[in-house]
Amino acid sequence: MTDERNGKLETLVGQVKDKCxxxxxxxTTxxxxxxxxVxxxxxxxxxxxxxxxxxxxxxxxxxxEHRILINYCFYAWHDAEDDFERNYAADIAHARRLWEVRNDARQQEGVA
Incomplete structure (x- = not known):
């Protein structure tokens, strides 16, 4: 099964299972x-x-992005999303800046 927006769901689930x-x-699991x-x-x-x-x-x-997602899943699996926010704030900010640049480029190209 593939989630068109996010990649291969089965692969992601396997990666999350490995991390957790x-x-x-x-x-149920x-x-x-x-x-x-996921x-x-x-x-x-x-x-x-x-x-x-x-x-x-x-x-x-x-x-x-992969690192943030897999680690978010780890924290969510352990009901510790608040800790994730504190521990990954720098990574999230860095990724957000990267995506701001990408999104600006898309808009300038007329894609957005």
């Missing part, structure tokens, strides 16, 4: 990861770093 050290398999945690995290991270809704972005690819 989820080694067991059960329907799979459902929570595939239908709630899609929600993608939306939250897109908002935090300024990736426009109309831009397809593959969070499975290495980069600061």
């Amino acid at each position: 050290k989820i080694t067991w398999e059960d329907e 799979e459902r929570v990861l595939k239908e709630e945690l 899609p929600s995290a993608c939306s939250i991270v897109r908002f935090k770093i300024g990736i426009p809704d109309d831009v397809g972005f593959d969070f499975t690819e290495p980069g600061i």
